[in-house]
Amino acid sequence: MSLAKPYKNIPGTTIFDAEMGRLGYHLNQFCMSLMKAENRARFKANERVYLDEWPMSEEQKLAVMARDYNRMMATGGNIYFLAKIFSSDGLSFQFAAATMTGMSQPDYAQMMLQGGRSPQGNMYEGDI
Amino acid sequence: MAKITAGVATSHVPAIGAAIDNGKTQDAYWQPLFAGYDFGKEWIKQQKPDVVILVYNDHASAFDMNIIPTFALGCAPTFAPADEGWGPRPVPSVMGYPELASHIAQSVIQQDFDLTIINQMDVDHGLTVPMSLMFGQPEAWPCRVIPLAVNVVLYPAPSGKRCYNLGKAIRKAVDSFDEDLNVQIWGTGGMSHQLQGPRAGLINKEFDNAFLDRIVDDAESLADMPHFDYLNQAGSEGVELVMWLIMRGALNDKVKLKKRFYHVPASNTAVGHLILEND
Numbered sequence: 121m122s123l124a125k126p127y128k129n130i131p132g133t134t135i136f137d138a139e140m141g142r143l144g145y146h147l148n149q150f151c152m153s154l155m156k157a158e159n160r161a162r163f164k165a166n167e168r169v170y171l172d173e174w175p176m177s178e179e180q181k182l183a184v185m186a187r188d189y190n191r192m193m194a195t196g197g198n199i200y201f202l203a204k205i206f207s208s209d210g211l212s213f214q215f216a217a218a219t220m221t222g223m224s225q226p227d228y229a230q231m232m233l234q235g236g237r238s239p240q241g242n243m244y245e246g247d248i
Numbered sequence: 249m250a251k252i253t254a255g256v257a258t259s260h261v262p263a264i265g266a267a268i269d270n271g272k273t274q275d276a277y278w279q280p281l282f283a284g285y286d287f288g289k290e291w292i293k294q295q296k297p298d299v300v301i302l303v304y305n306d307h308a309s310a311f312d313m314n315i316i317p318t319f320a321l322g323c324a325p326t327f328a329p330a331d332e333g334w335g336p337r338p339v340p341s342v343m344g345y346p347e348l349a350s351h352i353a354q355s356v357i358q359q360d361f362d363l364t365i366i367n368q369m370d371v372d373h374g375l376t377v378p379m380s381l382m383f384g385q386p387e388a389w390p391c392r393v394i395p396l397a398v399n400v401v402l403y404p405a406p407s408g409k410r411c412y413n414l415g416k417a418i419r420k421a422v423d424s425f426d427e428d429l430n431v432q433i434w435g436t437g438g439m440s441h442q443l444q445g446p447r448a449g450l451i452n453k454e455f456d457n458a459f460l461d462r463i464v465d466d467a468e469s470l471a472d473m474p475h476f477d478y479l480n481q482a483g484s485e486g487v488e489l490v491m492w493l494i495m496r497g498a499l500n501d502k503v504k505l506k507k508r509f510y511h512v513p514a515s516n517t518a519v520g521h522l523i524l525e526n527d
Contacts, residue, residue, distance in 0.1 A: 127403070127479050132447030135484060137403040145313050152312045155333055190445060199444040199485075200308040200401055207333040213262070217448040217516055228449060232513040236440075236451025243480050 126248035136198040144196020147184075150174045151201040160208045189220050250348065250425040252418075254295060255495040255503070256288065256434040257463070257522040258381055260304060262373040263515035265337055268380045281519060284509035285381045288523055291506065292382050297432040299345050299392045301352075301418065302375055303494045304436045305400045307332070309372035316402050317364035319414065322371075322395035323349040330370035339376050339385075345392040348425055352394070355421030361414050371395055378436045381521075400437065400488045404475060411490045412471035415497020422498075435495030437488030439510075440481075441517035450483040451518045456510060459489060460520055464505050467496045485517075500526045 127135040134140070141148075150171065153159045163170040171181045183191035184205065192202055199216075206216045218228035231237060264281070267273055273282045309330040311317070324344050329336040353365050375395055383389060396418075399405060406414075415433070422431050439456040442448050459482075462470040471493050478487040507523035 126476050130447075130480050130484075132445045133442065133479070133484050134445055135403050135479060136401065141313065141316075141402050148308075148313045152308060155331065193444055198308070198401060201313075203308070204333055212515075213443060214515055217443055220444060221446050221448050231449055232451075232516060235453070235512050236516075236518070237442075237447065237449040239450060239452040239455070239481060242447055242450060248476055 129244040129246065129248070131242060131244065134193045140196045141198070142196070144198065146174050146176045147180045147192065147195065147197050148201040150176060150184075151197070151204040154204040154208045163208065187219070189216055193220075250422045250427055250429040250431050252422050252431045252433055252498050253297070253526055254432050255499045255522075255524045256378070256382065256432060257492045257495055257520065257524075258378050258434070258436055259438055259514065259517060259519040259521070260374045260377040260436045261514040261517045261519065262332070262377065264519075265373050265377040265380060268385065269338055281511050281514055284511055284519075284521055287507045288382050288521065289384060291523060295432070296430065297391050298429045299348060299394060299431045301394045301396060301431065301433045301498075302378065302436070303396045303398060303434060303491045304374035304378070305488060305491065306397050307372055307374060307401065310369045310397070316399055317397070318399045318406055319361065320364040320366045320369075320397040321349060321353050322366050322369055322397070323353060324367050324369065327369055327371045327375075327393070327395060329376055330372040332372055337373065337376050339380060340388045342371055342375065342379070342389060342393045342395070345394055348422075348427075348429070349394045351425050352418060352421040355424060356414065356417040359417040359420065361417050366397070369395065369397070374436060378434055396494070398491050398494070400490065405487050405490055407475065408471040408473050408490045408493050411493040412467065412497040415494040415499075418494070419498040433495045433498045435492035437491050438482070438486060439489060439518040439520040440483050440486045442483030443485050443516055445484070447483070449516060451512055452481050452483070452486075453510075453512065453518070455481045455486075456518050456520055460508060460510060460522065463492055463496050463522070464503065464524065467493065471497075496524075499524055502527050
C-alpha cells in the first residue's frame, strides 16, 4: 500500500514533498549556506570547489553550475532555497521563473501584466 | 477579557516590500495595488489593535531543512527582520507578547494542537510585508505581534480543515486570557501563484474570487477543499491560502465584510486582501 500522490499529475509542476525533501536535503542546505556573505564569496570564487564540500549528487552539482533550475527542482531543490542562488547572482524571482518556463524575461513579464498564465489547458483534468 | 475583534487577510509578496522600501509605491505598476490598502490603513488607525496574531510562512529564512515545524508560535519578546540574502528590510523589529503567546500555546496544545514553541526567531517578508501594507512606514510598529509560522513549503502543509479548527482553538485561548486586549488575527500568503517549473506564472482569477467569496460566508465548507485543488488550480505556491483559514476559524461564524480587494499582478502573484469584523 503506497501513499497516493495525485499532485504528480499536475502539468509543469514539481511538488516539494517529503520524498523530494529527502533527495534534496544537501542541495537545499548548500543553498542556505549562501545566506552568509563569506560563503557567497567562496562559492563565486570557485563554484566547483565549493560544491564539492557538500555531499550532493553530481547531477545536482552540474545543475547548480548550469543554473538549470528545472533540473535542480527535479533532483530535490525547493524554489525558496534555490532563491538563494539567483539572489547571489543578483537576479530576481521573475528572472528565475522565466528561465524555468523557457520564455524570455520580457515575454514572461508581459504575460504576468496581461493576467498571468491561464489555468485553461494547464491543469490536470483527469480523475484523482 | 481579551477579545478577537477582526481579521485581515493579505498576500505577502516580497516585491511589495521592496517597492515600499525603495519608494516605488506611486509608480504606475504599483499604484493600483497600494490604493487597495488605503482603506485598511485608515481602518486600522481607528481599530487600534493591542495585539495581532499574524499567521504567515517562513521562506527558508528562520527555518532551513533541519527543522520543519508545522505550526510554530513565536513566544519571544522581540523578533528581528530576517536577512533574506540582501540585508534585512529597513523596518522596525516586531515586539511580541510573551504572556499571551505562552497562554495560547498552553491552551491550544491542551485542545490537541501540538504547536512548536519558538523563543528565538527572525521574521521574513511573510510577516513584515503585511505589517507594512497595513501600518505603512512607522518608526516603531503600533502594536504587538504574535507570529504563527505555518509550514507550507514542504508538502504536505496542514489541511484546510486543520487550519480552520486551529483558528477556533486560538479563539478559545484568547477568550480565556484575563487582560483587556483588542486582538486581531491576520492570515497571509496567496493568492494563486506558481514560482517554479514550466507552469510558472499561473494565475487563476476564477479560483481566487471564489475563494474570496467563500471564506466570508461559506468558510466551513471551503475548509474541506483538498490540497490537490489548491495545487492544481491555484499553483504550487497557492497552497499558502490554507493560512487564511486559521484567521477565519478564529472569527465568528458570521462576520461583516469591510473590505475586499483583488489585483493581478504583483511580480508573479495574484494579490488578495480582506478585512472582516466580528459582528
